[in-house]
Amino acid sequence: MAVTTATRPAISVSGLRKTFGDKVVLDGIDLMVTEGTVFSLLGPNGAGKTTMVRILSTLVPADAGSIRVAGHDLAREPDGVRAAIGVTGQFSAVDNLLTGEENLRLMADLHHLGRTEGRRRIAQLTDRFDLGELARKPASVYSGGMRRRLDLAMTLVGDPRLIFLDEPTTGLDPRSRHTMWQIIRGLVAEGVTVFLTTQYLDEADQLADRIAVLDHGRIVVEGTPDELKRRIPGGHILLRFTDVTALRTAARVLAVAQRDDDALTLQIPSDGDVRSLRTLLDRLDDAHVEVDHLSIHTPDLDDVFFAFTGTPASTAAQNAVTGGDR
Amino acid sequence: MTSLAYTLTDSATMLRRQIRHIQRYPSLTGMLIGLPVILMLLFVYVFGETLGAGLPGGGGDRGAYINYLVPGILLFSVTGAAQGTAISIAMDTTEGIVDRFRTMAISRASLLTGHVLGSLVQTMLCIAVVLAISLAIGFRPTATPIEWLAAAGVLTAIAFALIWLSVALGLVSDSVETASNLPMFLTILPFLGSAFVPTDTMPTGLRWFADHQPFTPVTETLRGLLLGSGIGSSALIALAWCAVISLLSYLWAKHSFHKRAAR
Numbered sequence: 297m298a299v300t301t302a303t304r305p306a307i308s309v310s311g312l313r314k315t316f317g318d319k320v321v322l323d324g325i326d327l328m329v330t331e332g333t334v335f336s337l338l339g340p341n342g343a344g345k346t347t348m349v350r351i352l353s354t355l356v357p358a359d360a361g362s363i364r365v366a367g368h369d370l371a372r373e374p375d376g377v378r379a380a381i382g383v384t385g386q387f388s389a390v391d392n393l394l395t396g397e398e399n400l401r402l403m404a405d406l407h408h409l410g411r412t413e414g415r416r417r418i419a420q421l422t423d424r425f426d427l428g429e430l431a432r433k434p435a436s437v438y439s440g441g442m443r444r445r446l447d448l449a450m451t452l453v454g455d456p457r458l459i460f461l462d463e464p465t466t467g468l469d470p471r472s473r474h475t476m477w478q479i480i481r482g483l484v485a486e487g488v489t490v491f492l493t494t495q496y497l498d499e500a501d502q503l504a505d506r507i508a509v510l511d512h513g514r515i516v517v518e519g520t521p522d523e524l525k526r527r528i529p530g531g532h533i534l535l536r537f538t539d540v541t542a543l544r545t546a547a548r549v550l551a552v553a554q555r556d557d558d559a560l561t562l563q564i565p566s567d568g569d570v571r572s573l574r575t576l577l578d579r580l581d582d583a584h585v586e587v588d589h590l591s592i593h594t595p596d597l598d599d600v601f602f603a604f605t606g607t608p609a610s611t612a613a614q615n616a617v618t619g620g621d622r
Numbered sequence: 623m624t625s626l627a628y629t630l631t632d633s634a635t636m637l638r639r640q641i642r643h644i645q646r647y648p649s650l651t652g653m654l655i656g657l658p659v660i661l662m663l664l665f666v667y668v669f670g671e672t673l674g675a676g677l678p679g680g681g682g683d684r685g686a687y688i689n690y691l692v693p694g695i696l697l698f699s700v701t702g703a704a705q706g707t708a709i710s711i712a713m714d715t716t717e718g719i720v721d722r723f724r725t726m727a728i729s730r731a732s733l734l735t736g737h738v739l740g741s742l743v744q745t746m747l748c749i750a751v752v753l754a755i756s757l758a759i760g761f762r763p764t765a766t767p768i769e770w771l772a773a774a775g776v777l778t779a780i781a782f783a784l785i786w787l788s789v790a791l792g793l794v795s796d797s798v799e800t801a802s803n804l805p806m807f808l809t810i811l812p813f814l815g816s817a818f819v820p821t822d823t824m825p826t827g828l829r830w831f832a833d834h835q836p837f838t839p840v841t842e843t844l845r846g847l848l849l850g851s852g853i854g855s856s857a858l859i860a861l862a863w864c865a866v867i868s869l870l871s872y873l874w875a876k877h878s879f880h881k882r883a884a885r
Binding site for chain 1: 625628631632635638642643646647717718719721722723724727728860873
């Protein structure tokens with residue numbers, strides 16, 4: 297997290313409500329995002345994440361509530377907000393008929409950067425986002441990861457101090473996902489404020505300073521990743537043994553209650569760090585207990601939801617790639 | 623810069639974008655040119671001799687029919703090009719790029735202005751090609767330079783009106799397919815007017831419609847300017863239609879654009 301001199305709010309929202317027809321999408325949201333930090337809105341499809349981004353980025357008006365973004369009142373000075381923000385939506389917002397370079401040029405022109413400054417900025421972003429080899433090819437031939445990179449590069453042409461990233465890695469392969477994470481970390485290091493929505497707990501955990509869990513239009517819990525994870529019981533190590541004797545010995549040595557005699561497994565709460573894992577194995581070695589199989593389970597979105605709402609995240613979250621929530 | 627200056631700069635940027643689109647998607651322009659050309663060849667070489675004989679005054683031939691037909695074909699080209707506008711608007715709005723524009727501090731009107739001006743350029747390009755081919759196959763206009771200029775003005779006015787209408791149709795379409803189908807009625811309208819045959823021979827009800835629909839006065843004005851036939855009140859009625867269609871379509875498009883934003 298970049299240290300800024302003052303901790304002014306980049307976004308402050310109170311009492312935000314939004315309904316579409318008779319469907320309540322956002323139901324009394326209060327939140328505060330400090331400048332220079334990453335705030336992550338975590339939730340399954342249909343929770344209202346995209347609607348939240350669309351409201352905060354001036355695309356859709358809120359029904360009620362007072363909202364200030366980048367120092368401007370959202371309802372009264374939308375153009376002031378627009379001048380300060382950058383948005384990369386869930387669906388790619390690149391011009392398919394233009395080349396990567398032309399897409400960036402278009403943004404530079406719309407930001408009235410001027411020829412020299414525009415050219416400098418485009419060269420810089422092309423380089424930073426590794427778009428060089430395809431910069432002269434139309435965006436329609438780009439791969440998924442490449443499109444997201446171009447999309448984000450376009451968002452950054454105007455040098456926004458606050459950017460909204462709506463599910464920036466949904467549908468990306470693991471490698472592109474990591475590239476995207478690195479890019480986001482780089483932005484944060486420069487002092488940019490990031491408002492990120494995601495349905496992946498590990499993504500929020502990796503990137504965010506604060507996480508708010510959104511469910512059915514309400515924020516069910518908010519805190520730092522560590523605060524949240526401490527309250528989630530889902531992370532554990534699962535040990536399987538070859539016979540009941542080994543299982544019982546291990547249970548005694550480790551003083552664990554979560555024992556399954558039929559499956560011959562033990563479940564030990566853990567956040568998956570190496571030190572505690574090593575201690576655990578050392579203790580079993582000392583007691584001469586043979587472990588047949590070990591697996592580590594990190595908490596996922598379902599665990600979060602189970603912990604804070606008592607119900608698992610809606611099954612829609614499993615179909616992340618095809619999903620589009622509003 | 624003032625806000626007017628920004629509006630102009632942004633509109634110019636959007637126009638450049640549209641010109642690029644026309645360059646990158648030449649098959650669309652090809653289709654927009656191809657259809658009126660095929661129709662013209664069909665009417666001239668297949669039906670031309672017969673239809674020429676039926677023209678008022680009698681005894682006309684294929685050559686006389688080319689002269690009668692071309693003003694109508696030019697108008698038909700405009701309706702086709704307007705269809706292209708609806709398609710390109712829908713291509714934009716069904717993708718994320720328009721949302722991106724909306725979250726930027728740019729002139730709101732510039733996107734639509736860019737589309738309209740881009741389409742106007744495309745339409746005039748189509749008309750020029752169709753006209754060149756018509757001259758090659760025997761169209762013999764008698765217009766003076768001033769009349770040519772006036773004819774170009776009338777074509778621009780009707781193109782402007784129909785393009786705004788297509789912008790609105792493109793904006794209310796949920797898909798590119800719908801956008802390509804909705805303006806189809808425009809391409810039928812010239813047939814139900816004086817573009818291909820005089821309205822005198824039509825049954826009463828149809829004739830009444832043909833005489834009073836907007837395409838007929840436009841056709842008659844073009845014919846008068848290019849070939850010296852009587853224009854009468856057609857020019858005034860044609861321009862009035864263009865103004866009314868432009869204004870209503872502009873308001874409809876603006877409304878749809880704002881409504882679309884709030885979804």
